[in-house]
Amino acid sequence: MLTGVSAVDALTTLVRGQKLPVFSHAGLPHLRLATQIAAQATAGGAPFAVIFAGMGLTHADADAVRDTLDARAAAGELTLLINTADDPVIERILTPRLALTVAEDLAFAEGRHVLVVMTDMTSYAEAVREVSAARGEMPGRRAYPGYLYSDLASLYERCGRVRGRPGSVTVLPVLTMPGGDITHPVPDLTGYITEGQIVLSPDLHARGVYPPVDALSSLSRLMRHGAGPGRTRDDHLDLAAQVLAALARARQAAELADLVGPAGLSDVDRRYLDFERAYRSGLVAQEEGARSLAETLRLAWDAVLVLPRSELVLLPDRLLDAYGRPS
Known part of the structure; x- marks a missing residue:
């Protein structure tokens, strides 16, 4: 699956059915990158669709997402689910599940290759923590509930392909690392579940480079299954x-x-x-x-x-x- 972004397509190729997160810092253009990928990704001419799930967005960011994805929506290839920061927290928990349910129907009932972009998964995890605290559940690491790992896995593992059926579900979750800490529970647990990561660099961003992808910290573990001779190009x-x-x-x-x-x-x-x-x-x-x-x-x-x-x-x-x- 081509994203149209050179730093991704060349060095951390996104493969159909993969779950490949974007790790970012506060203040980096991760939302811009996510919407750019959603706007220009292709599946090599095969039937294609994009599901964009925004969680905890400001109204300005939500408007920017709608404007960027307008052409994809006009082509009938977009499903957009937006949860803003002032919407109920429970809606933030439902948003990625609704997005993945729509994706599964488009992929396995209609035979499309579907890209699901979900941002920001840190906002989602904070909503899970807030609901858990309201229920009086026992807190785990950094007050997140102990079931955060299985909760995230129940979302990320819904990607993939089904033998004997056309179509696929590819997941690109975007998350910010609080304080730039990659050992924070959200990026840490995400790394155990997913198949690589795209890491954005504050240093490259400070130099004015967009997208500020740190290639040496990034990895696509399925790249060798989706690139090379017979797939992309022999070199x-x-x-x-x-x-x-x-x-x-x-x-x-x-x-x-x-x-x-x-x-x-x-x-x-x-x-x-x-x-x-x-x-x-x-x-x-x-x-x-x-x-x-x-x-x-x-x-x-x-x-x-x-x-x-x-x-x-x-x-x-x-x-x-x-x-x-x-x-």
Whole structure:
């Protein structure tokens, strides 16, 4: 399933039937990213639908979501469920369940591939905590009820495919980590249930990069089942591995530059810093508009080809000759 967002499609590919959360911090553009994905995602020409479940949104955010998804609604591909911050808490608990029930009907009765975007799951978990406290139930970690794990699992595990039936349900939950704490119960428990995560970076956001996806902290555990030869393109997986490896080396070079200064770096280390700039400004930065997979992979090639061929050890010669720099 293509989202049209290069940082996701290239490096943390979303696969039909997967549950892949977005981990964010307060103040980061996670709602903008969620609505962008909901507006431009496709299923490769197959029957498709989007369910957007907003929980605890401000009225301004709710209006922005409606405006962004207007074209998808006009195409008859959108179901929108909005719970604002001043709506009853019990409605916030019902919203994702209603969204997933609609998704299951569209997927397994009508044969569509359905993307369910749910934001913000932290608001949902706080609603569960509030109702639990009102019932006088025994609190668990950070006053959340002890059954929060099974409650979240009862939502996330409703995604997938059914053998013998067309259609699929893919879930993209978005959650903010209070205080940026990834060990907070909501992201912590979500990580045990889901199949990877897309992590947004405050550092990239401070540099003005949108979407601020931290590729080295992000992971799609099903990517190898939905990308590569016969699925996306034969160079996709090897190219993604090379980009991630080069990005890790570039961060080491940046740390070294902070210690000894750029002049003290080797020529190769300076090339890795050039790669990181090309990666950040070319592949990741995407203010608006959907990118095709071909355009996304071209930008990934442009970034890695900043490096000497001797450094591209994860790319076979046949791919370098076909897509990159001939020997």
